[in-house]
Structures are given as structure tokens and as C-alpha cells.
Amino acid sequence: LLGRPKPKHKEWDGKGTTPYFPEIILGRCYAFTEIRQLELRHKDCQKIRKAFMDAFISKDPCSSTKQDYQPLIELTNETVPCGKTLFWSKSSELAHQYTRVRQDLFTLEDTLLGYIADGLRWCGDAGSSEINYGSCPERGDQCINNTMSVFWDTASKRFAENACGAVQVVLNGSISDPFDKNSTFGRVEIHNLRSEEVPTLQAWVMHDIGDPSASCSNPSIDDLKSILSNRNIKFTCQENYRPLRLLQCVQYPEDSSCSIQ
Ligand code: C8R
Numbered sequence: 001l002l003g004r005p006k007p008k009h010k011e012w013d014g015k016g017t018t019p020y021f022p023e024i025i026l027g028r029c030y031a032f033t034e035i036r037q038l039e040l041r042h043k044d045c046q047k048i049r050k051a052f053m054d055a056f057i058s059k060d061p062c063s064s065t066k067q068d069y070q071p072l073i074e075l076t077n078e079t080v081p082c083g084k085t086l087f088w089s090k091s092s093e094l095a096h097q098y099t100r101v102r103q104d105l106f107t108l109e110d111t112l113l114g115y116i117a118d119g120l121r122w123c124g125d126a127g128s129s130e131i132n133y134g135s136c137p138e139r140g141d142q143c144i145n146n147t148m149s150v151f152w153d154t155a156s157k158r159f160a161e162n163a164c165g166a167v168q169v170v171l172n173g174s175i176s177d178p179f180d181k182n183s184t185f186g187r188v189e190i191h192n193l194r195s196e197e198v199p200t201l202q203a204w205v206m207h208d209i210g211d212p213s214a215s216c217s218n219p220s221i222d223d224l225k226s227i228l229s230n231r232n233i234k235f236t237c238q239e240n241y242r243p244l245r246l247l248q249c250v251q252y253p254e255d256s257s258c259s260i261q
Pocket of ligand 1 (some may be wrong): 085086088089090091092107108109117118119148152156165182184
């Protein structure tokens with residue numbers, strides 16, 4: 001073993017860091033703060049990029065911690081108005097299509113921190129100060145605390161902690177468990193809502209067009225209901241909430257569920 005050159009980067013099962021990661025972070029930060037949300041113009045995007053890089057550079061990508069992301073979390077603080085927080089689980093596309101139209105509502109990706117990281121991959125290496133563009137670890141690598149999952153857990157926790165007023169969640173009614181205890185929503189977000197601040201959680205359970213099954217009666221929804229009742233948060237459930245259904249109907253205008261009944 002002595003004398004054999006160490007491989008430059010470990011080979012992981014997942015795809016590597018998104019090309020131009022540092023440039024994308026910086027560009028998205030400026031796009032968000034200088035164009036989309038001018039109230040955040042005072043944010044220092046160079047500092048934000050550095051805090052993001054420092055969270056994972058020269059570190060083992062399987063031993064990422066919440067503390068690694070703390071400086072980034074603090075630099076990107078932002079308030080969402082009460083009653084305007086939208087969560088989602090296995091329904092990313094529909095939820096984000098909705099907030100595009102309903103500009104007063106916010107998913108995590110409609111805030112600076114979620115916006116800069118959405119859809120990207122990133123990791124480093126304990127033995128080098130380089131970004132690993134070759135591969136990054138995933139859960140399949142026996143790597144639960146990887147750079148990306150710890151980031152989303154940390155960001156989601158802060159997002160939920162800061163919510164106030166009634167909150168909404170878009171759930172996918174076309175999968176066997178619309179509420180999944182192991183998802184970020186089920187594992188992190190509902191447990192970090194502050195019951196003094198959040199009186200109600202409204203679930204919108206959405207089916208794919210053409211899927212007739214019923215969902216507010218799904219057993220997994222009972223789990224959600226009981227977690228919330230233990231936390232003193234009122235729960236309501238609505239199937240195929242009309243405004244969201246109408247967005248789905250853009251693709252299937254001829255479906256019977258899309259015409260006025
Ligand atoms: N949230 C979690 N994960 C996020 C995310 C986000 O905002 N944005 C992205 N791109 N991701 P899922 P879930 C990535 O299983 O687990 C917050 C991460 O790689 O459909 O319930 C958000 O506030 C992550 O592994 O949903 C939302 O309310 C998958 O997408 C929940 O958590 C998670 O996709 C959604 O997380």
C-alpha cells in the first residue's frame with residue numbers, strides 16, 4: 001500500500017458536483033437578490049458563496065453536519081409572511097408551478113437558500129480542497145449524512161421553524177403513501193412547526209389526472225393527522241384542490257375532471 005498513489009477522488013455511486021457549481025451559486029444569488037426579490041439586495045452574495053463552499057470543501061462528504069451549514073443558514077435568513085408557507089412531498093413540480101402563479105406563496109425554493117441550491121449536486125473530499133466533479137455519495141453508499149441530504153434537512157428545518165399562520169402542503173395522492181414519515185416533510189418539517197405559531201395545516205392531496213383513487217382516507221394520512229393532533233395543530237385535508245387541479249388540466253384539457261361539473 002505504501003507508495004501506491006492515492007486515487008485523487010473516491011469513487012461514489014452518485015453523480016458528481018454539478019459543473020460550474022460555485023459560479024451557479026453566485027449567479028443564482030445575484031439573480032435572486034438583484035432581480036427577483038429586491039428586498040434582499042443587501043445580501044452579500046460573495047460571502048454566501050464562500051459560506052456554501054466552506055460547508056463541504058476539505059470535508060468527508062459522508063460526515064456532513066448541521067453545524068457545517070450554520071454560517072450559510074445565518075447569511076440567508078429571510079422571512080416568509082404568516083400564512084404563506086407551502087410545503088410539498090413527492091409533488092415538487094406541481095407545487096412549484098402553483099407558487100409561480102401564486103406569487104404570494106412560498107416554497108423553500110422560493111426563498112434565497114432553496115433557490116440557490118435547487119437541483120444541484122455538490123461534494124468535496126476530506127483529503128483535498130478540490131470540488132469533486134467526478135462523483136458524490138448517496139444513501140446507497142451507506143452515507144446517510146451526505147453533503148446534500150444534510151443541507152436539505154437543515155434548510156427544511158429552518159424553513160418549518162420560521163413558519164407562522166396556517167400552512168399548506170401539497171401531497172401526491174397517486175403513490176401508496178401520500179404521507180411518508182421518512183420524507184423530509186414527514187421526518188423534519190412537521191416536527192419543527194411551532195404549534196404556538198401554526199394553528200392549522202391544510203393538506204391538498206392531488207391525484208394524477210385519470211387516477212380515480214381516494215386519498216384523504218389513505219391510512220398514511222391518519223398518521224399525519226395523529227402526529228399533528230399530538231402537537232396541537234389542527235389538520236384539514238382536501239382532495240384534488242381545484243386551483244391545483246386546473247394546473248394539471250393544462251396538460252389534459254379534455255379529461256372529464258377538467259370540465260365544470
Ligand atoms: N425540501 C426537501 N428536499 C428538497 C427541496 C426542498 O425544498 N428542494 C429540493 N430540490 N429537494 P421529496 P420530501 C431535493 O421526496 O422529502 C423541503 C432533495 O434532494 O419529493 O418530502 C421542502 O420544504 C430531497 O432529497 O420530498 C418540502 O416541503 C428531494 O428533493 C419538503 O422538504 C426531496 O423530494 C420536501 O421533501
